[in-house]
Amino acid sequence: MIGNLDTTTLQNLWWFICSALGALFIFLTFVQGGQTMLFTLASTAEEKSLLVNSLGRKWELTFTTLVVFGGAMFAAFPLFYATSFGGAYWVWVSILFTFIVQAVSYEYRSKPGNLLGTGTYDLFLFINGSVGILLIGAAVGTFFSGSNFSLNAMNQVTWQHPLRGLEAAFSLFNLSLGLFLVFHARTMGALYLANNIDHKVLHRRAHNAVLINFAISLPFLLFVLVRLVTMQGFGVDPVSGTVALTDGKYLANLLSLPVIPAFLLVGLILVIGGVVVNGLQGKKNGIWLAGLGTVLVGLAIFFTAGYNNTSFYPSKIDLASSLTIRNASSSHYTLTVMSYVALAVPFVVAYIFYFWRLMDMKKISMAELSGEQAKELY
């Protein structure tokens, strides 16, 4: 069946898959959000250890989702991979740095002889959760606000800004998106920790953190959404492929398919619902409501960036170089092969979910810190 799909359908399908991975990643950044709260949420070393070990059982899923998002973009939209990574060099290298140090921090932080000391590894986790997420937000912001590159006839990229991608963080729109993601990750982190840890005092603090961080994230989200629907967008003429700045482009995109505003609206309601049941009613399952909500909002945002004849990686300085899901994609053959591979994704999601439940049935508690397992903890 997949073999008979035309290129346009396959491109749309792969934008959907990449969007889903991106949206799942944003949900899973509750790990990063949690990492930024180690110093504030915990008041004793034991409490901190609970937080770290709770997050430490999930960090690899977030990390892997980011890597797979990169791999999927490489396989499906190689011109984006080449242009963005080779062009916006410093923003990506900076993001990667924060993930390199994250990868060792859990395992090394409490082991004797770790050279840098526990505090340094905890600082690494904080940097990953703050700087890392902020820069990812800024990079995603350029999907709408555009970048400074041009491509030659052989599709080789030249970046026209000396900061090579880091300049994205100096645009109000991109910065707001980045800050929103940071505080949203913190909201989600607190929701997750409240769900995962069995500890009364930490619960109370997590509930407060949910409310505070959500309140801080809200103005940034509103600013991003208002800008998004009022700003000019990079529209593509479906016949000629010419890219032009179009008024109200993203508003039109949001309304182009009924599913997009539905996802956005339901997603926002679910996030608010998660915050309310947790922060105000003291229940533990807010993470699932807000998590699903985050995924839906994420999907709506990525759909807005790529569908409806839009450039998903536009160039501000040379409109003709802008990337679309049509001109940046792999060949029909490769997209077909990869679509067969993607059939495995539901199974992967299923076993991840199954083992997640299995592991989380017993919540992490203080008893574990002194039990048989204590030596293996982070």
Next chain:
Amino acid sequence: MLETANLTMVNWARAQFALTAMYHWLFVPLTLGLSFLVAFFETWYVKTGNEDWKRLTKFWMTLFGINFAIGVATGIILEFEFGTNWSNYSWMVGDIFGAPLAIEGIFAFFLEASFFAVMFFGWDRVSAKMHLFSTWMVAIGSNLSAVWILVANGWMQHPVGMHFNPDMARFEMQSFAEIVFSPVAVSKFTHTTSSAFLLASLFVIAVSAWFLLKGRHLEMAKKSILAASVFGLLSSGLVAFTGDEAAFTNAHDQPMKLAAFEGLYKGQKNAGLVAMGVINPDKKPGDSAAPFLFEVRLPGLLSLLANRQTGSFVPGIDDLVYGNAPENIVGVTQKMERGRQAIHQLQMYQQAKKAGDASAAATALAAFTPEQDFLGYGYLLTPEEAVPPVGLTFYSFHVMVILGTILPLVCLLFLIFTYNDTIREKKWLLWAGIFSLFLAHVAHQAGWIVAEVGRQPWAIQGLLPVTVARSNLTTGTVQTTFFLFLALFTTLLLAEIRIMLGQIKRGPEEA
């Protein structure tokens, strides 16, 4: 057209890739092999219910975890480095190369990520059988990721299953099966993983030998040695078999690499294999200087290795660079001419297409098609550029082979004396066991130098030289990230070694 680069920048980008890959490879072989050994130990525990095996499992698992974390940390940068430092490469072959990377993530990384947490923290959360299943899944996931990345590497060494699309000016996939089952990919995977199993076995032997020298954890050390030496020996057989296969595929798909690692300049019938030798540093392709200052040859063996036929002809560097008509070898000189034709016609084709001149486009395309396989050669400046650094490739190959011959003997001796229960008296062997871990690492690094330096100047063998594959970056930028990675990875490595030593000193728990 494609710009070839400023060589300094390309060399820094190559150095950076070498740096990150070599650091990464300090940890990966241990992950690949130790994950299976841990799974064996745990299987034994579940089967017998003997708590000794559980303690043993947990001890090796802790070391596995420490090593795994830094493997992940050094690995993420490799995936993205294709984009950051080699963006033209990413575009020109992304249609083919991206797929295995994405598949690696979907099939392998998620397995590792999900089951790693169960393996380490699930002892009292899931049943014993479910825990064992998770440990096996981590082992399988780790090795599956090796499959896919080595398929990708195998394709770079011997590009198959694709064609050049002149409209997009890129290579596109034509047969996924050809890429996955390419003999080069298969031999790359089997040779690399089996040698990783050998290294991991030597790690277990080295740590256990230290316990025996210290008179600690004697029973657990002996159990570990028995399992590891059997695993190491079995793997060694596979290493030798697949190594022979790798040399055979090299001879056909990358004859220049074979000539370089043997220091063979003038092709010969019934060519001898150099057992050891000292390369003449002043020797240049095409001159009449002797290639070696000193060498010991095993007559006829290179012909056998390369063609599985005694007396057969093995081309040397000079034959490959300048051609050899009687042996039907087209030289680089000729290939460069055809490559320049290909570049020129491709340019003509694109210009004609832009101008809407269909007939001129058709003419240019017709002229381009027969020359397209030589496209990459058109970017070389001199024929000699097609010769990789001979000395480095030669010494690395010979170090790898010599160590690959010695190390299985270490496993064998450990097996015999542990079986006889006289191993504690053999102090010299225990020290040799510890030292052999270091040698195994040297062999692994040398192996990658043969594979990667030996195919220079190509990012994709014969199709895309590194000078074209690069990103558009300044030398200073690449230098900066080089030193950042050097500092970061060195710090993390030192931390890793200290943590490992601390955990080893603490040893497994005793009943």
